[in-house]
Amino acid sequence: MSVVILYGTETGNCELVADAISDVLAVDHDPSIYDMGEFAVEDLDPADFLVVVCSTYGEGELPTGAEPFAEELDEVAPDLTRLRFAVFGLGDTVYGETFNRGGEIIAEKLTGRGAVQVGEHARHDNSSPVKPATQATEWAEGIAGVIVPVNAR
Template identity: 60%
Template structure:
């Protein structure tokens, strides 16, 4: 299976999680991209997408993810056949905005027709759980064998 991991990060933690997920899923054809450098026209329904997104400020998307989601809003592509999973990062100290970056990302993709699969992971920086370790563990739970992607 081909997999693209897209990360949106402010401090680099989401990038580290994305790399850990890619290492864990290395039996697949996997590529990691910074969302700020990924063109939305490359969203391909023949590829499973994993979104790793932190939360910034008052529950906002990180700066690195903004261009990607602004382009989605501006062009509104039909993502009906797109299958994706989300790993969000946040800090429960901010209970009103905890993990909003990942939730915003999921909502924007599903609003365009994308289908979220697997558990929406929500890492909490206030715990002792390391984000990359949680990302590795979470990636093993993804239902990759049962995912049906758009035919070539």
């Protein structure tokens, strides 16, 4: 099954995380990686599994790279009822209530259009000693099993 990995980033960390996730999922799937800012909402295909990698910027906002995709989700308002997705968020607990809000915003927009979030919503903490790509590799190993299409179970 095809896996689409979309990343929204301000500094580039999400792209590195997307690469780490892709490396794990490539064993059993066919991952493609796209910058969220360059991916058209019309290209979301419910036959694919979507992985979202998104950082948080400023005071709990989306990073610049994710804004066009989020705005297009609102404007186009696609029916995503058969789309399944998982989220890996990046943030820093020093920001308290807005920690990892970027990934949550995208998840809310997708579920608001009917998509179903599966697996653990990963939340990397930049204040921790764990590198984002290390946590992403472990997380991807955990979600690999939920990527199986619903009709194949």
